[in-house]
Amino acid sequence: xxxxxxxxxxxxxxxxxxxxxxxxxxxxxxxxxxxxxxxxxxxxxxxxxxxxxxxxxxxxxxxxxxxxxxxxxxxxxxxxxxxxxxxxxxxxxxxxxxxxxxxxxxxxxxxxxxxxxxxxxxxxxxxxxxxxxxxxxxxxxxxxxxxxxxxxxxxxxxxxxxxxxxxxxxxxxxxxxxxxxxxxxxxxxxxxxxxxxxxxxxxxxxxxxxxxxxxxxxxxxxxxxxxxxxxxxxxxxxxxxxxxxxxxxxxxxxxxxxxxxxxxxxxxxxxxxxxxxxxxxxxxxxxxxxxxxxxxxxxxxxxxxxxxxxxxxxxxxxxxxxxxxxxxxxxxxxxxxxxxxxxxxxxxxxxxxxxxxxxxxxxxxxxxxx
Ligand SMILES: [Mg+2]
Numbered sequence: 479x480x481x482x483x484x485x486x487x488x489x490x491x492x493x494x495x496x497x498x499x500x501x502x503x504x505x506x507x508x509x510x511x512x513x514x515x516x517x518x519x520x521x522x523x524x525x526x527x528x529x530x531x532x533x534x535x536x537x538x539x540x541x542x543x544x545x546x547x548x549x550x551x552x553x554x555x556x557x558x559x560x561x562x563x564x565x566x567x568x569x570x571x572x573x574x575x576x577x578x579x580x581x582x583x584x585x586x587x588x589x590x591x592x593x594x595x596x597x598x599x600x601x602x603x604x605x606x607x608x609x610x611x612x613x614x615x616x617x618x619x620x621x622x623x624x625x626x627x628x629x630x631x632x633x634x635x636x637x638x639x640x641x642x643x644x645x646x647x648x649x650x651x652x653x654x655x656x657x658x659x660x661x662x663x664x665x666x667x668x669x670x671x672x673x674x675x676x677x678x679x680x681x682x683x684x685x686x687x688x689x690x691x692x693x694x695x696x697x698x699x700x701x702x703x704x705x706x707x708x709x710x711x712x713x714x715x716x717x718x719x720x721x722x723x724x725x726x727x728x729x730x731x732x733x734x735x736x737x738x739x740x741x742x743x744x745x746x747x748x749x750x751x752x753x754x755x756x757x758x759x760x761x762x763x764x765x766x767x768x769x770x771x772x773x774x775x776x777x778x779x780x781x782x783x784x785x786x787x788x789x790x791x792x793x794x795x796x797x798x799x800x801x802x803x804x805x806x807x808x809x810x811x812x813x814x815x816x817x818x819x820x821x822x823x824x825x826x827x828x829x830x831x832x833x834x835x836x837x838x839x840x841x842x843x844x845x846x847x848x
Contacts, residue, residue: 479522479594481556484548485515487841488540488848491779492809498619510536511779512543513812513841516586518556524590525813525836526582527781529749529804537848539575546570547579556590563753577727577752584753585785585832592831599785599832603758603792610823611773611790612799614639614668619646622657629658633665636822638799639695640667645674648684652691659692666695673724675700678708685717694718695798696743699725706738713742721745723774728752732760736767743798745774749782754789761793770797778804780816784834787817787826800824812840 489511496505512528528543530536550565566583570576592599600606615632617625617640629640642658644651658667669688675681681700688694696719701708703724713720722741726732727750735741744764751757757773764771771793773786786802802824805811814837818825827833 479556480519481516481552481554482519483517484544484552485517486540486544486548487513487515488537488846489513489812489841489844490846491812491844493807494809495618509777509808510846511782511812512536512540512582513781513836514543514582514586515836516551516556516583516590518590518594522556522590522594524556524586524588524593525781525832525834526584526586526589527779527785528578528582529776529778529782530578535575537846539579540848542570542573542575543579543582547583551583556587557594559584559587559591559755562587577756578749580752580756581749581754581785584755585748585781588754588785589831596830598826598828598830599754599788600792600826603754603788606791607794608791608796610825611787611796611802612638613803613819613822613824614641614799614801615803615822616641616801617643617658619643619654622653625654626657626661629662629665633662636820637803638822640665641698641801642667642669643672644669644684644688645671648687651684651688655688656691664693666693668695668698668721670698670723671700673699673702676702678711681708681712682715682717685712685715689717696721698745699723706735706740709735709740710738713739719743726760729756729759729763732763736763736769742769744769744771745801746771747774747776748785748789749776749778754785757789758793761795765795770795772796772798773800773802775801775804777807778802779808780805780811780813780834781832783819783824784813784817784826784832787824788832790824791826810840810844811837812844813837814840
């Protein structure tokens with residue numbers, strides 16, 4: 479079997495509501511993605527998603543996928559995954575966006591392999607440890623009253639934990655966290671600062687203040703991504719556990735964060751790790767070090783979320799709800815059927831491959847020139 483064609487589509491997915499967060503200057507109204515469709519000479523097909531939520535960046539990655547990676551892979555064996563990944567790694571040579579492209583192509587190749595062998599991707603990842611992936615729900619930054627209402631709606635819909643962005647003026651954070659805590663009672667809140675606090679004392683003060691307002695599950699990425707020494711100091715203050723997100727993308731990052739003793743919990747993304755198998759390797763490293771992980775999200779569409787679902791049921795340990803509810807953020811998904819999200823759980827399909835199919839009407843509606 480040989481790879482015959484690789485199609486790359488740039489798409490723009492309108493958001494159900496604008497994204498506001500401390501680290502985003504202007505509200506994000508739509509997110510860009512790339513879709514990779516690999517077809518082998520025997521007609522076997524695989525789908526992958528370049529998951530990019532920030533405006534503008536997605537276009538350039540589609541161009542690189544089409545002009546740099548596709549020509550290097552066409553004619554090669556789609557089932558020889560390590561060879562294909564090495565080709566991609568050599569071509570991208572450590573480029574910053576490399577993990578997103580690598581993840582997209584790996585998704586498509588594993589989808590294709592699953593369809594060829596007649597197995598769901600979670601079987602290719604080692605088999606199923608659980609039925610589904612428990613989910614947390616994310617609350618956008620808006621007025622405290624609106625955030626409290628969104629939090630109540632999330633819990634009523636079956637989500638098992640709540641995540642809020644913090645890192646605005648401390649008074650605004652206190653009002654938001656206090657309102658949500660009052661609305662949902664005992665539910666522990668995940669507070670994500672997205673690197674907003676600049677120094678250990680500033681973070682320390684904010685964390686102590688916010689921890690007095692709510693039951694805090696953990697503080698996510700309180701400091702800049704390179705400030706592992708600062709994260710370690712915050713851990714030692716033990717206000718609440720510290721989660722690494724921006725500090726931790728690759729397996730090498732996970733090693734560095736662990737050696738620096740900079741985090742209690744890892745937030746692992748398929749697209750940032752460079753694919754499902756790379757993310758599984760981070761889970762395995764963390765497992766040996768007794769560091770729990772969740773699967774995080776760039777608010778992927780259906781293909782990327784299906785990949786998270788297959789990974790999430792295949793990893794050995796998944797002690798906390800994950801944040802892979804991306805399709806719920808968009809007016810429309812690109813796939814039908816897509817991954818099943820129900821009562822706060824994400825389930826992988828039992829069909830061969832990732833178990834999702836492109837909705838060609840949706841693709842035509844959302845496709846943009848790149
Ligand atoms: Mg985060």
